[in-house]
Amino acid sequence: SQQGEEDPQALSIQEGENATMNCSYKTSINNLQWYRQNSGRGLVHLILIRSNEREKHSGRLRVTLDTSKKSSSLLITASRAADTASYFCVGGSNYKLTFGKGTLLTVNP
């Protein structure tokens, strides 16, 4: 299993702005996943990017993966107050996930 290390630890932006979070991991992965956790909807899977993919989009989310640098980024465009949450990246190399401390995103109305 892979523990991702998210950066920054906390991010505060205004509604409508874009938010970028970065993640690094240490060894080989099959895929990388991003999750979100807030008090309203709990812990939710957002997007999965396979190791042979470089970029993936889902709605307002854009994820990049650079396996040579062992890093990933999550971009949330046109942020909303409802995007306020902790965001976690998790590298998958078997059936287990190991979560890091995450990035706490606060979107101010």
Add this chain to the structure above:
Amino acid sequence: ETGVTQTPRHLVMGMTNKKSLKCEQHLGHNAMYWYKQSAKKPLELMFVYNFKEQTENNSVPSRFSPECPNSSHLFLHLHTLQPEDSALYLCASSRGDRGQTYEQYFGPGTRLTVT
């Protein structure tokens, strides 16, 4: 009912009590997980069941005893807990396969307080 459900949502128990947490998934998955989330600490994986067999015990104290009677149900039996066991306990499910990591679907959690 769809998704992953957990009961109870809140539980307060004394250190000498015995209680059980229940998790049920309606997604047709074959892998189920228990996680512990304490304040200001990363989510910790406790147990993994793959096709009803326990495939991971992450050095969890024996006062936590999991049970997986079938692929849809997972229990966590609790006895003689300590105050430091107070936490949010999350259940998750996913497709089952040792060679791959699939997205996991989480339940709402049980907020446990040990007094």
